[in-house]
Amino acid sequence: MKGASLSVSRGMELTNVILPLARLALLSCVLFVLYKIFETSVFTYRTHTGYKDLPQHPRHWFWGHLATIGPKLNPSINAHPDYAFEDVWHELGNPPAYVVDLAPIDRAMIIIADPTVAESITQPTERFRHSTPALTKLVGKQSLVLIEGDNWRTQRRRFNRGFAPAHLHSLVPLIVSKTRIFLDRLRKHAEKGDAFPLKELTTDLTIDVITQVAIDKDFHAQTLGDGEGAKSRFGLLTAIVTMSTLIEKVGQGFDLGAYLFPQRRIKEWIYDRIYSRALHTEIIDKLPSSKGTSETSDTGSGKSIVNLALSGVNPTPAVLDSTISQVKTFLFAGQDTTSTVIQWMAYELSKSYPSSPFYSDHYRQIRERLCAEHDEVFGSSDPFVLLDILERDNTNADELLGSKLPYTTAFVKETLRLHPPAGSARLVPMAPYDPTYPENKSKEPYYIDLPAWTHSKTGEHFESRRVRADGARFYNCHHIIHRNLNTWGPDALTFDPSRFLDRSGKGTVDELEEALDTSSKAMDGAAMKHNSKTNLPHPYHISTLPTGSYRPFERGPRTCIGSNLAYLEAKIVLGVIARGFEWQKVGLDGTRPKPGEVRYGGTGKEDIKVGEAHGWEVWSINNVTAVPVDAMKMRAKLRTR
């Protein structure tokens, strides 16, 4: 009896504790839902009234553009949202910018197709000293991509040294040694004659390069088998790849599943811990105080980006934490992007062989010109001799990989024009009050200037005007900007490196950048009249286009820190894959297309529909950056001369 009354009183005690807690939890949920409804209503009202002066589809009074554009952005369509944005842009008559109003599900997004509008978002202004705040979601709250203001400026300065061309050129032998392993793996596929996903090889290569360059550590991504060492279930390399699949993607709208079932967040948290801990060990171990020397390294170079960033700095816990965040960003941003460029270069080369459905003399001549340049600079005896030359003596790597290879540089640039791996997403807090950015102090509305434009279908002319656009997300859609016929001319969709050569056909990256600046100053920013009598290698040559027409690495203060490294890697690899191999794009089943037949490289039924609709062989999907849908399945054959 006594025992029974004891358990009753214990039960009552428990009820007394649990009930108030349950009530509190319920109240919090109700308050949270009410807050969300309030926030959504504010956005819905403001976006419906605020952006009415921007070109757009007809809008539903409550659902905005969700009914018309939402289905095109459905993540189950296995294609990057850029294609949907491009479709809508054509439907609207190719305006300089237009609005996609996703309220009440998500913030409105202003899609930018015109270089001058893109420039206004990314150049410094009085309100945003380092350009409009970034929006990209990336690993680590302290990531260079996410931080703002003076914090960003200090971090960027610390790391700029490690990405400067002079420093990177000193690392050429190291990049070459990694490229040799890549070459061996390619050779094996060529000997077997099998169809293989090129992405596996290129991503392993870029991971090897970026880990070595950033922290001076060789993780042997190219030689480790799956499940071994850093590629084991909880290894660093697995964490890098897994994290990139978990990051929230801009342009995919509100994900109810992620809200209700937070498994993804938990997985993200676990892999982030693994990632941070492994890097912590690497970075702390290499601190002078840990081993009594600052020159510890796998390669003995002691010149990693982290070493340079930490030299002369007091390594406080805050400094180390932020350093780890930056390294995480470099490891993430430095592999997929460059890997993708290499894949598209091989794809563009494949069009120069008769087995491609897109084969023409135009593509064959491009390849011949590229290979002739390599023959001239490196000698024609052995297609891979450039690796020996660059490894032996890197004192003139600058000249060899720069001014001596103008066509190679132009080829890489043109690949980045037609296949940009990333756009740029920015966000302006809403004035006078933004519930999601209460710290925003500005009470001023934000405006963008739309240049005059003519509707491509109706011919209707619209004068330039100033449009209120605060609270919106801006998306500089590099995919559209780089394919804009108004800017790049009628052959904008054709791969042609000559757009980037100077008059003599010999130009360096630096000279070209200079040409860009000079032309912009001389040109008043407006679209140019293209004079076919000028002596330029292409009628819509880069030097005749408005400032900011070409922006694969974005422009302004927050331009990509890794662009020099990406160019360097891409040019060395192009030197190997252009002369050394014959490329053939194949479908997922690896079979060879019949002459004139277009093969699709998708992953399922939906993909095939997407590809068929556009006549594409391969296209991009959204993996935070844009990556080829089928991991670029190819066949490679050793070239005989």
Ligand code: HEM
């Ligand atoms: C072909 C290769 C690459 C492309 C196309 C590319 C593209 C871009 C773009 C478009 C941005 C601007 C993002 C925005 O405004 O939201 C950016 C920023 C950035 N990229 Fe790259 N990137 C490449 C390679 C790399 C490499 C190799 C690294 C590092 C090792 C890197 C590190 C970064 C970082 C840290 C930022 C942020 C810079 C800042 O805000 O100060 N990227 N990149």
